[in-house]
Amino acid sequence: MSVGVLVPMLEVPPSPSTPGGSTSCADELRRSPRPSLAELKEIERLQEEAARCSLAQLAEPVLANALLKFDTNAFGQSFRDYNAHNVRYNTVMETYRLNHVNQTYDFVLRQEEKYTKLQNGSMTVWDACELLNGMVDESDPDLDEPQIEHLLQTAEAIRREFPDDEWFHLVGLIHDLGKILSHPRYGNEPQWAVVGDTFPVGCKHAPCIVHSHFFADNPDSQDERMSSEAGLYEPGCGLDKVHMSWGHDEYMYQVMKLNGCTLPPQAFFIIRYHSFYALHRENAYQHLLNDHDREMLTWLKRFNKFDLYSKSKTRVDVAELKPYYMGLINKYFPAVLKW
Numbered sequence: 001m002s003v004g005v006l007v008p009m010l011e012v013p014p015s016p017s018t019p020g021g022s023t024s025c026a027d028e029l030r031r032s033p034r035p036s037l038a039e040l041k042e043i044e045r046l047q048e049e050a051a052r053c054s055l056a057q058l059a060e061p062v063l064a065n066a067l068l069k070f071d072t073n074a075f076g077q078s079f080r081d082y083n084a085h086n087v088r089y090n091t092v093m094e095t096y097r098l099n100h101v102n103q104t105y106d107f108v109l110r111q112e113e114k115y116t117k118l119q120n121g122s123m124t125v126w127d128a129c130e131l132l133n134g135m136v137d138e139s140d141p142d143l144d145e146p147q148i149e150h151l152l153q154t155a156e157a158i159r160r161e162f163p164d165d166e167w168f169h170l171v172g173l174i175h176d177l178g179k180i181l182s183h184p185r186y187g188n189e190p191q192w193a194v195v196g197d198t199f200p201v202g203c204k205h206a207p208c209i210v211h212s213h214f215f216a217d218n219p220d221s222q223d224e225r226m227s228s229e230a231g232l233y234e235p236g237c238g239l240d241k242v243h244m245s246w247g248h249d250e251y252m253y254q255v256m257k258l259n260g261c262t263l264p265p266q267a268f269f270i271i272r273y274h275s276f277y278a279l280h281r282e283n284a285y286q287h288l289l290n291d292h293d294r295e296m297l298t299w300l301k302r303f304n305k306f307d308l309y310s311k312s313k314t315r316v317d318v319a320e321l322k323p324y325y326m327g328l329i330n331k332y333f334p335a336v337l338k339w
């Protein structure tokens with residue numbers, strides 16, 4: 001099928017510079033006067049993710065621009081609702097603005113203090129999967145598959161490629177459970193404090209962070225102590241000493257740690273930093289890492305591939321898979337967790 005004639009020229013505005021000279025997806029697409037079939041397929045994939053997945057997967061600026069510029073997708077079909085995607089784009093932009101303006105060092109310390117008390121209630125890991133499943137993500141008006149399917153598809157994709165690493169399968173299942181923070185009973189936090197890319201607070205914001213221009217209105221940007229590359233931290237101190245912007249990653253990490261989860265260190269690292277795109281995609285913040293972080297980063301990059309690319313049209317059979325994952329949950333978690 002010829003698709004080239006169905007699309008207009010791609011005009012992608014400049015994205016933030018990429019440190020270290022690495023090339024971003026947006027850079028590559030911007031260089032193409034007419035996108036190739038592979039690029040169109042990528043746009044189609046991103047568009048499908050936008051319909052299903054979290055704000056974290058909407059982070060790539062090229063997606064939003066592609067949705068605004070194209071009348072048809074790679075296969076000549078109309079987008080399901082062109083206006084809806086404009087609305088989505090505005091919602092995403094506003095959420096990023098709120099996130100970048102409000103995620104200050106002090107805000108993060110207050111959230112850590114509040115949520116590490118685990119006073120929101122008790123439930124099993126599987127109950128949390130089902131609770132998340134029943135929640136509507138404001139940023140996903142087109143959500144057409146239950147959230148539990150994203151969790152299980154991620155887990156099953158990992159299981160196919162790493163059949164012997166059962167801990168890794170469980171990471172796929174639980175990686176987004178921290179999103180219950182936006183549930184009225186478990187924090188009722190706004191989207192900007194739950195989803196989206198995460199970044200260190202207390203030091204200079206890397207320019208490669210998506211929509212980094214919004215940091216101009218973050219009070220920390222005016223604080224000299226936090227304006228250098230390392231800011232409040234010692235170079236090479238290790239990420240464990242660095243405070244990250246508050247969201248579902250840090251919350252789930254704390255829930256695991258404080259409930260005595262026995263998963264290996266790489267599982268904790270993946271859960272805690274899977275939305276830290278500036279690190280695992282752009283290789284920024286190297287000056288804060290220690291040897292342990294560099295070792296763990298290999299696993300984080302492996303995981304990110306599954307989180308982003310595991311979306312498939314193949315539905316998963318939740319009832320059939322449940323016994324396998326219950327076995328893993330029972331092995332690595334207490335029966336009931338405090339949240």
Ligand SMILES: [Fe+2]
Nearest residue numbers: 056175176275
């Ligand atoms: Fe996530």
Ligand SMILES: [Fe+2]
Nearest residue numbers: 150175176307
């Ligand atoms: Fe995810």
